[in-house]
Amino acid sequence: MTVAGEPVRVRLSVNGRAEVGLAEPRTTLAEFLREELGLTGTHVGCEQGVCGACTVVVDGAAVRGCLMFAVQADGRAVETVEGLAAEGGMHPLQRAFWDAQALQCGFCTPGLLMTALVALRERPEWTREALRERLSGNLCRCTGYSTVLDAVLAAGRAGAGDGGDDGSAGAGAPASGEAGPR
Amino acid sequence: MKPAPFEYVRADTVPEALAALGGADDARVLAGGQSLVPIMALRLATPEVLVDVSRAPELREHRSDGGVLTVGAGVTDRELELDAGVRAAHPLLVRTLSLIAHPEIRARGTLCGSLAHADPAAELPALLLATDGEVEVAGDAGRRRVPAAEFVTGPFTTALADGEMVVAAHLPLPGPGSGWAVDEIARRPGDYALAGVVCGVELDGAGRCAGARVALFGVAATPVRAHGAERVLDGAVPDDAALDAAAAAAFDGVDVIGDEVHASAGYRRRAGAALVRRALTAAVRAAGEGA
Structure with missing residues (x-):
């Protein structure tokens, strides 16, 4: 039992690193990542599960960071956009977004990247139509989605979803141009 | 926050x-x-x-046993959707799950949670209603099973008493000789349904309809059986004329929600009837193939 509103300790893994922080029960996972752990790559948009900007990966599944309380992530393995470029260079998926100009303002981009990462881990080859529906939970008000689809399809062809979170994503794949070291 | x-x-x-x-x-x-x-x-x-309750081990289980799929209250939609056994045993459930929101929502959302929330536009309460499922409820007095038809009592309102919780849902598996379909009308994939239907037909050896089950969602205060359509089909050869008549009768006695920002009552009736026609066609075809 906790007292209402009182912060509790949350231990979890974020991008492979053990982290611990304090969170009121009502603190969402997205807020916890941003404000307690300083990982501001995860963006908070609608805060009611509609826009997808806060999408992060929890135990391998892409989820809404605003519809999960930080206390619920206790003991879980979380991946955020910061984990993609952990070693400095861009992840092949990020590179594909860059190459295809799949962003303008960039607000939705972290969420789209994490959704797309999981989609490509599920299977690298997508039809444009199926991918459009697969990514339909992430709103983008700039691109009209066309270049996002171009980017994710290209990243899939380049093997960007391979390897999950074991650090081998994209390794050895003839990625689009200058794939990062990851 | x-x-x-x-x-x-x-x-x-x-x-x-x-x-x-x-x-x-x-x-x-x-x-x-x-x-x-x-x-x-x-x-x-x-x-x-x-x-x-999402981590309680006893609620994290699902199993098929004696023609019934039992799903614990901690089992997510996505787990069911991706489970090879569930996909083989209850393809109608898997198709229904695919209509719910987006994979990111289904990765956390649970079947039992959808039943307990009782959103009138939700797919799963209608599936439970169409297939005569039951909700298993636990309280201080012990456990009881509530038939789907008695569980949802109003918009966002259920037969759960204070202090009770849903522990599992029991979903009868569609039997051989029956064909099922689920469909909905939504503005975009993942949006709440403006009208939806889960339906099943069973054909006898002579190709007559030995039983029809039609449940509508998104059109009334609760999921609701389309008894009008079911009566038309019972005992009939489900040809085009019978299916037309069934669809035309689908909203008989249904208290359709009034005009609101997403759709008018008239739209729900007309589009809903067309949807019923389409889904019944698919269900009859599936029943014929399975027979």
């Missing part, structure tokens, strides 16, 4: 959860939270206590 402050209790067993639910005036069960957390963010719900 948008939700009002609350106390968080993680329950690892059903008795623990019941104790926590009974210990506060306004305690709510938290499973996937994909419906509850948004309404908390909007402060439409301000529970004092959230009882998180």
Whole structure:
């Protein structure tokens, strides 16, 4: 039992690193990542599960960071956009977004990247139509989605979803141009 | 942070959860939270206590046994959707799940949570109604099973009493010789349905309809059986004329929700009838192929 509103300790893994922080029960996972752990790559948009900007990966599944309380992530393995470029260079998926100009303002981009990462881990080859529906939970008000689809399809062809979170994503794949070291 | 402050209790067993639910005036069960957390963010719900049951081992199980799929209250939609056994045993459920929101929501959302939330536009309560499923409820007095037709009593309202919680759903598996379909009309994939239907038909050896089940969602205050359509089909050869007549009768006696921002009542009736026609056609075809 906790007292209402009182912060509790949350231990979890974020991008492979053990982290611990304090969170009121009502603190969402997205807020916890941003404000307690300083990982501001995860963006908070609608805060009611509609826009997808806060999408992060929890135990391998892409989820809404605003519809999960930080206390619920206790003991879980979380991946955020910061984990993609952990070693400095861009992840092949990020590179594909860059190459295809799949962003303008960039607000939705972290969420789209994490959704797309999981989609490509599920299977690298997508039809444009199926991918459009697969990514339909992430709103983008700039691109009209066309270049996002171009980017994710290209990243899939380049093997960007391979390897999950074991650090081998994209390794050895003839990625689009200058794939990062990851 | 948008939700009002609350106390968080993680329950690892059903008795623990019941104790926590009974210990506060306004305690709510938290499973996937994909419906509850948004309404908390909007402060439409301000529970004092959230009882998180999502990790209780006994609620994390699902199994097919004796023609019934039992799904614990901690099982997510996505787990069911991706499970090879569920895909083989209950393809109608898998198709229904695919209509719910987006994979990111289904990764957390639970089947039992959708039943307990009882959104009139939700797919799963209608599936349970169409297939004569049951909701298993636990409370201080023990466990009881509530038939689908008695579980949802109004919009966002169920037969759950204070201090009770859903522990499992029991979904009868569609039998051989029957064909089923689910369909809905939504503005975009993942949106709430403006009208939806789950239907099944059973054909006898002579190709007559030995029983039809039609449940509508998104059109009334609760999921509702389309008895008008079922009566037309019972005993009939389900040809084009019979299916036309069934669709035309689908909204007989249905108290359609009034005009609102997403759709007019007339739209729901007309589009809903067309949807019923389409789904019945698919169900009859599936029954014929399975026979």
